[in-house]
Amino acid sequence: MSQAxxxxxxxxxxxxxxxDFLKTAVGSAFALAVLPVAAETITxxxxxxxxxxxxxxxxxxxxxxxxxxxxxxxHLPTIVxxxxxxxxHQHIADICRRFAKLGYLALAPELFVRAGDPxxxxxxxxxxxxxxxxxxxxxxxxxxxxxxxxAMANGGDEKRLAITGFCWGGRxxxxxxxHNPNVKAAVAWYGRIVGDKSADFPNNPxxxxxxLHGPLLGLYGGKDPGIPVASVEQAREALARGNAASKASxxxxxxxxxxxxxxxxxxxxxxxxxxxxxxLALAWLRKHGVA
Numbered sequence: 001m002s003q004a005x006x007x008x009x010x011x012x013x014x015x016x017x018x019x020d021f022l023k024t025a026v027g028s029a030f031a032l033a034v035l036p037v038a039a040e041t042i043t044x045x046x047x048x049x050x051x052x053x054x055x056x057x058x059x060x061x062x063x064x065x066x067x068x069x070x071x072x073x074x075h076l077p078t079i080v081x082x083x084x085x086x087x088x089h090q091h092i093a094d095i096c097r098r099f100a101k102l103g104y105l106a107l108a109p110e111l112f113v114r115a116g117d118p119x120x121x122x123x124x125x126x127x128x129x130x131x132x133x134x135x136x137x138x139x140x141x142x143x144x145x146x147x148x149x150x151a152m153a154n155g156g157d158e159k160r161l162a163i164t165g166f167c168w169g170g171r172x173x174x175x176x177x178x179h180n181p182n183v184k185a186a187v188a189w190y191g192r193i194v195g196d197k198s199a200d201f202p203n204n205p206x207x208x209x210x211x212l213h214g215p216l217l218g219l220y221g222g223k224d225p226g227i228p229v230a231s232v233e234q235a236r237e238a239l240a241r242g243n244a245a246s247k248a249s250x251x252x253x254x255x256x257x258x259x260x261x262x263x264x265x266x267x268x269x270x271x272x273x274x275x276x277x278x279x280l281a282l283a284w285l286r287k288h289g290v291a
Contacts, residue, residue: 041264042090043230044097051097055107058146059139064110066093068100069155076105077290078156079178080144082169083108084260085132087118091265092166102282103291105156109147111140111172132168136200138188141171141179148180160184162290164281167191167260174205174216183214185288187261187281189222193231209235210242215249217278217284219262221270222255229253252280 051068064071065087071075079099083092088108099106112118115134118127144163152158162185165173170191177186193205216239220232232251254261256279260268262277285291 002052006141028182029160042094044094044101045265046097049097049100051100054150056150057144061114063143063146064088065088065150066096066108066110067151068093068096069105069206070100070103073103074155075157076155077103077160077285078105078107078148078158078162078209079285079290080147080161080163081106082111082144082153082163082165082176083110084167084169084263085124085127087112091230091263104155105151107147107151109143111135111143114139118129125263126290133200137175137202138200141176144172144176145180148182158182159262162186162285162288165189165191166262170218173188174207174212175203175219177212177216178203178208179212185214185285185291186212186216186236187284188216188218188260189277190224190227193235204236206231209238209249210246211244212242212249215245215284215288217249217281218251219280220251220253221257221261222253222260226259246278250284252277 022037027139035071035170038118042260046068048071049068049285050071052066054065054067055062056065080122081092081096081099082091088110092108096106112131115131130234148156148161160181161182163173163176164187165171166189168191172186173186173191177183189207191205195204197204218232218235220227220229222229236251239249254270254273257270258268260266261270263269264271264273264274282291
């Protein structure tokens with residue numbers, strides 16, 4: 001992730017050395033002094049839902065997973081929600097409830113649990129070096145596998161599985177789509193497409209674009225400094241050379257938006273494009289047999 005991409009994640013109202021720019025523990029409140037609009041955007045209630053936190057045994061740790069689903073129902077379309085670098089905070093939980101209100105079992109695993117709590121660090125650069133850089137892709141994919149296994153034992157429909165993700169989670173949505181043959185569809189909101197690789201991070205979306213299991217919808221901002229439109233075009237070309245699911249994938253660029261345009265708790269939010277993107281995402285899941 002470039003410095004420009006990191007910078008684009010920080011709300012304009014938050015100095016880079018603020019230690020409480022975002023509260024990340026599942027079920028906690030936002031730091032309202034830093035994000036004054038947060039309380040106004042966490043509006044999806046739990047009426048008619050079964051929602052809360054479960055702890056999954058994964059190698060070396062118990063991993064928190066926030067879930068939301070229609071109460072008393074089973075065989076539900078299932079969607080994994082992969083978070084930003086800030087972890088599973090109230091905005092991510094709210095997104096899970098939005099899906100649940102539409103009939104989904106939605107789950108957000110705390111994929112950074114081994115590395116630490118992003119909220120405890122003072123800068124975005126520290127989160128990148130001490131949390132994200134210490135969370136290898138293989139571990140993330142395995143932890144999502146464990147989340148999916150729990151979902152299937154708790155009301156999920158194994159034939160209707162999807163994943164969506166935001167920023168860091170957008171990249172993960174691509175990778176998990178190529179990892180799990182049961183994925184029927186994916187929706188990636190921004191997220192790096194190209195970049196450096198290493199033993200812990202052996203692939204970027206561009207490398208696996210031709211090997212997807214479910215068609216992917218990618219939603220990007222034309223003014224995002226960390227994800228140039230040129231890299232989106234590279235991905236389009238790679239998808240076109242790939243298998244059937246890859247060729248059926250679609251990448252949409254919103255020319256007037258920057259990074260995190262769906263994040264309604266931040267000043268990066270662009271209402272028109274966020275609503276259009278959400279409508280496209282829901283239609284995509286329906287089209288590919290998840291809803």
